[in-house]
Amino acid sequence: MIDISFSTAADSKLQKLDAWRDALARAFGPIEVQRNCDEEFAGSVRAQSRAQLQFNEICYRGQTLERTAQNIAKFDQEYFTFGRPVSGPLLFKQKDREFTVEPGCLVLTNQTAPYKATAISGYHAFSISIPRKLLLNREPNIGSFYKLDAGEGSPRGQLLATFAKHMTDGIAGWSETETISLREQMLDLIVLLMINGKNGYASAQETSIKSAHRERAIAYIRHHHRDAALTPKTIALACGISVNYLHKVFQAANMQVEHTIYAQRLESCKIMLRDPAHQKESVQQIAYKTGFNQPSHLSRMFKEKFGLSPSDFRISRAPGAVEEHTVASV
Numbered sequence: 001m002i003d004i005s006f007s008t009a010a011d012s013k014l015q016k017l018d019a020w021r022d023a024l025a026r027a028f029g030p031i032e033v034q035r036n037c038d039e040e041f042a043g044s045v046r047a048q049s050r051a052q053l054q055f056n057e058i059c060y061r062g063q064t065l066e067r068t069a070q071n072i073a074k075f076d077q078e079y080f081t082f083g084r085p086v087s088g089p090l091l092f093k094q095k096d097r098e099f100t101v102e103p104g105c106l107v108l109t110n111q112t113a114p115y116k117a118t119a120i121s122g123y124h125a126f127s128i129s130i131p132r133k134l135l136l137n138r139e140p141n142i143g144s145f146y147k148l149d150a151g152e153g154s155p156r157g158q159l160l161a162t163f164a165k166h167m168t169d170g171i172a173g174w175s176e177t178e179t180i181s182l183r184e185q186m187l188d189l190i191v192l193l194m195i196n197g198k199n200g201y202a203s204a205q206e207t208s209i210k211s212a213h214r215e216r217a218i219a220y221i222r223h224h225h226r227d228a229a230l231t232p233k234t235i236a237l238a239c240g241i242s243v244n245y246l247h248k249v250f251q252a253a254n255m256q257v258e259h260t261i262y263a264q265r266l267e268s269c270k271i272m273l274r275d276p277a278h279q280k281e282s283v284q285q286i287a288y289k290t291g292f293n294q295p296s297h298l299s300r301m302f303k304e305k306f307g308l309s310p311s312d313f314r315i316s317r318a319p320g321a322v323e324e325h326t327v328a329s330v
Contacts, residue, residue: 007044016041020060027056028081028111028129030071034064036118040271047129048171051179054129055171056081061122061267067115078112078132080142082190084150084164087124089255091215092117094145100214100253101125104151106161108194110144120218120260121267126168130187138191146194151254156193163189210249213241217249218260225264226291232257265291266305269298273314283310 006023008016020043021033027047035041043060088102094115101107101123109115111129135142150157167174167182174182216239224230235257236246250257268290272278278286287295287310302310 005046008042030074032066036062051183053183055168056127059124061119064116064118069114072112075112080130080132081109081111081127083107083125083127084161085125089120090117090123102253104254106148106150106157108146113144121263134187139195148194160189160193210252214249221261221264225261228291228293266302273310
């Protein structure tokens with residue numbers, strides 16, 4: 001593991017897909033990258049190694065990451081990733097089980113087992129890579145995936161999330177002795193609260209059936225979000241389930257149907273605002289094309305999510321403006 005920092009936005013001349021795959025391989029080991037059709041492709045990653053751990057920040061969208069058996073054969077040791085998502089969702093599939101990873105939860109995943117991870121409108125997470133042997137010293141029987149609620153109603157999850165955040169935020173200032181001591185305490189908490197606590201290998205509310213229905217609904221939203229008439233009722237009808245059940249499968253992942261619709265519309269709007277092919281179109285026209293009935297509604301939501309009005313964002317992305325070096329708002 002090495003210290004790296006990379007973004008697909010850093011150099012427009014890069015062959016982005018190959019460069020991004022190479023950056024991910026340097027940070028996390030061999031992995032496959034597949035672009036999702038009709039979605040903007042971008043990614044950024046930062047990684048720093050300390051005391052046998054690697055502290056990561058990753059953002060990506062418009063793609064599926066897959067670790068294959070061929071990739072795994074190239075590893076010299078097994079490791080897990082302890083993740084703290086701050087934006088999502090991410091659809092995660094390992095073996096015959098599917099999970100949704102989203103803000104408000106913590107996940108512990110075996111990164112040296114086959115899996116697929118698909119970013120919908122954008123995924124952003126902080127994580128810590130942990131050699132499996134460090135966990136085995138504490139618990140010999142470890143599953144491949146754990147998920148722990150870290151919301152206000154989960155003191156266990158909040159304790160662990162707060163500890164990990166403070167440890168990560170201060171990593172540059174901890175001495176080697178302090179880092180090792182904090183590492184040991186963090187590993188004890190992970191084993192106590194996630195592994196031995198039986199809080200994770202799919203939450204009690206999450207089932208493969210619910211996950212499948214949610215994935216189907218999200219895919220429908222991605223393809224039809226520009227339709228201003230799109231509602232939970234039309235989504236449920238298309239997926240062959242009731243509206244009430246549709247809301248339940250989203251709530252099981254701490255998600256909301258309406259929020260997912262508008263998040264996708266905002267991402268489409270952002271893509272159009274930065275696309276030279278749409279530079280002659282007004283913000284009002286783009287609002288209607290991305291499913292908003294009122295341009296003022298778009299402007300308010302866009303500023304809340306991205307920190308700029310649609311007009312100011314377009315100006316910031318005009319030729320000659322300073323290029324971003326991170327993946328914004330994912």
